[in-house]
Amino acid sequence: MAEIKVPELAESITEGSIAQWVKKVGDRVEKGEFIVELETDKVNAEIISEEAGVLTQILAEEGDTVLVGQVIAVVEAGEGAAAAPAPAAAPVEATPAPAAPQAAPAPVAAAPVVEETSGERVIASPAARRLAREKGIDLAAVSPVDPQGRVRVQDVAAHGTAPVAAPQAAPAAPKAVAAVDESRVTVEKMSRRRQTIAKRLLEVKQSTAMLTTFNEVDMTNVMALRSRKKDQFFESTGSKLGFMSFFTKAVVAALKKYPYVNAQIAGDEIHLNNFFDIGVAVSTEEGLVVPVVRDADRKNFAEIEDSIADLAKKARDKKLGLADLQGGSFTITNGGVFGSLMSTPIMNGTQAGILGMHTIKKRPVEVNGEVEIRPMMYLALSYDHRIIDGKDSVGFLKTVKELLENPEDLLLNS
Known part of the structure; x- marks a missing residue:
């Protein structure tokens, strides 16, 4: 098994965003093959696999912010089909602890993917979590399509603009995103660059x-x-x-x-x-x-x-x-x-x-x-x-x- 980690690109670069996955779960990967494009504030970098095998897990979605040293995918040696994401994989996605030794503790603490807004333990991707906060949506109220129960961006977008539970109401209030008339204004997220x-x-x-x-x-x-x-x-x-x-x-x-x-x-x-x-x-x-x-x-x-x-x-x-x-x-x-x-x-x-x-x-x-x-x-x-x-x-x-x-x-x- 080989873990695909965000490489060290330069001393001043500590994080980046997943621009696009070239491979998907289940795809065959050759050693040295380009599998994901990482966007940093300076350049776009192509991350390769150090081992031939099958891409079995993708731990960060397109648009997610990832830290240097963080595991973003797993490649299993051999020719077999990719294993379905097991329940045990959830804590791996939920806790980006592997990045801690190579990055400042603060960003790691700010990026958990577990939300407990309504007394429930909700597993969500970082991108889904950000969108939910921007739109004022309680993740516990979102119905995920993923059979493993992981909330993704598409789930949050489909949920609409449900009200936020009381503990999150205050942080969401200053944001003007919900007040934008989408029929008159096109909202575009700024790229990292x-x-x-x-x-x-x-x-x-x-x-x-x-x-x-x-x-x-x-x-x-x-x-x-x-x-x-x-x-x-x-x-x-x-x-x-x-x-x-x-x-x-x-x-x-x-x-x-x-x-x-x-x-x-x-x-x-x-x-x-x-x-x-x-x-x-x-x-x-x-x-x-x-x-x-x-x-x-x-x-x-x-x-x-x-x-x-x-x-x-x-x-x-x-x-x-x-x-x-x-x-x-x-x-x-x-x-x-x-x-x-x-x-x-x-x-x-x-x-x-x-x-x-x-x-x-x-x-x-x-x-x-x-x-x-x-x-x-x-x-x-x-x-x-x-x-x-x-x-x-x-x-x-x-x-x-x-x-x-x-x-x-x-x-x-x-």
Whole structure:
């Protein structure tokens, strides 16, 4: 017999949610085969079986929160059919004690699946318990379909909105879920990743002295150079020449000139990073993720384009690893792909700056005393004013602008 446990993914990850079971009870499982997808606040992880056999028990349903080290399934060696869940399995589901040695005691104590609301011992999945509390339903009053008597989410949803027993009335009262008119409002639970994004963006806003400075760049020369060289570039490198490599190169050059923009605060210290790992924001169905292009200062244009394309594909395919997301020193985000004309981007984590790109718009501008129509882009630098002064922030953005308006300099220095 092999217990399938939630693996340790990273020091900062202590729990996750079951995204989907690829296998069901009774299915044959090969050693090393992917059986369940776990969603964490950073990445989706594929959990495999360490033993070949038959999946006999699933101890956590899709949507359930599980802790690192917690047993979520059991695989029995051999070819036989899966055993039906025995009554003895209920205490295993009811008490997530195996997770205690590897997780804080508080979360474990908060997640029992046994409810005793009306003098009865009710066995319920964590997801069913949460839904019952949200809807104000006494689990003891729910009729389960499971012959073993285990209450599941479907049972609670089918039960409706029965009143809660007196001991639970008070905690349910502050919640506004029951008051929502479902004919007028669609209620959607936030994914774990969306909750984490919201939490971290709010933390950045509350814990930094964030300011944003703006400039605009004339994209005429970059666009002309790209148009002239893209076919030759593709033939010689096999990579498509986009705008991101130009911006990444310009940012690296500006960071070298203004090192405090490439720094971060650690307590009462300023850590000046001597590396240039540039995060590139990528939009996915689950929300924004920021994979990192490592050592961007050492990469040429083709290598940067390849890195960004590879990371973007992995993000869309949900294949990003934790190593792809950690350790960036500065971030670039491109709202222009969605048509944004101007924005104030929020910094990423502990970084001190983020560059916002925007849509290219033809506008009349003065050139050598004459008014011309040029392809212009607004640039925005949000920065932490605690360590970056206006002089450095404006100088950084001006350097990026000048390099982009003279892209040959970037090619010569790359």
